[in-house]
Amino acid sequence: MSIGNEYLKVVQERFKSVKDLGDKTINQLSEDDIHWILNEGSNSVAVIVIHLSGNMVSRWSDFLSTDGEKPYRNREQEFEDNILSKQELIAIWEKGWNILFDTLSDLGEQDLLKNIYIRSKSHTVVDAIERQMAHYAYHVGQIVYIGKQLKDKVWKSLSSQEENQKNI
Template identity: 55%
Template sequence: MTIEKSFLQSAIKRLAYYKDLGDKTFAQLTDADFHYQPNEASNSIAIIIQHTAGNMLSRWTDFLTSDGEKEWRNRDTEFEEQHLSKKQLIDLWEKGWQCLLDALNALAEDDLLKTIYIRSESLLVVDAVNRQLAHYPYHVGQIIYVAKTITNNNWQNLSIAKGNSSQFNNQMNTKK
C-alpha cells in the first residue's frame, strides 16, 4: 500500500472516530441541552454543530474544483441561535459529515498533491485534509466538554474512565 493510500484511509478513520464521539455525546443529551450556553463568550452545542456542518458543506462540496469558502455560506449566521430541534441539529451534523466523508472517499492518491483554494489561499489537498483533521476534533472536544458540564455525574464516559488506565492497559495486553 502506498503512503498516499495509507494517509487517506487514516484520515477517514480518524475523522469517523471523532464523528462517533459526537454521536455518542448527542445520545446523552436532551433537546434543551443542545442550547445550553455556559456563558456569553461560549457557544452552545447547537451553535458548534451549525458551524461545523456549515464548514464541512462549504469546504467539501466540489472540493477539488471550487474555492472551499462557498458564496452561499453565511459563516456569521452559523454562530447565531437558530432554535433548531435536537433532530434538526443531528440531521445537519449528519449532512456535513456525509459531505466530508463522501469527498474524502472520492479522492485518489494522486489528488493529494493537487492544489485547492480556501478563501483564495492555495493549499495542497494533503494540507487541507490535515487542516480539517485539526479543526473538527477541536470542535468535537468543545461539544464533549459542554456535554460533560451539563450531564455532570450522569455523563457516560466515551473512553477510558478516570482511574481505569491500568485496567484498560491490562485488557489490551491480554488481547495481544
C-alpha cells in the same frame, strides 16, 4: 497499498473517530442541553454543530474544483442558535459529515499533492485535510466538554461506551 492510499484510509478513520465522539456526546444530551450556554460569549452545542456543518458543506463540496469558502456560505449566521429540535441538530450534523466522507472516499493518491483553494489561498489537498481535521477535532472537543459538564454524574464515558459496544 501505497502510502497515499494508506494515508487516505487512516485519515477517514480519524475523522470517523472524531465524529463518533460527537455522536456519543450528542446522544446523551437533551433538547434543552443542546441549547445551553455558559454566558453570552460562549456557544451552545447547537451553534457548534451549525458551524461545523456549514464549514464541512462549504469546504468539501466540489473540493477539488472550487474555493472551499463558497459564496453561499454565511459564516456569521452559523453562530445563531436557530435549531428547533435535537432531531434537526442531528440532521444538520449528519449532512456535513456525509459530504466530508463522500468527498474523502472519492479522493485518490493522485489528488493528495494537488492544490486547492480556501479563501483564495492555495493549499495542497493533504494540508487542507489536516487543517480540517484539527478544526473539527477542536470543536468536537468543545461539544464533549460541554456534554461532560452538563451531564455531570450521569455522564457516560465515551471510551467505556466503545468498550461496551465491543462486548455486545
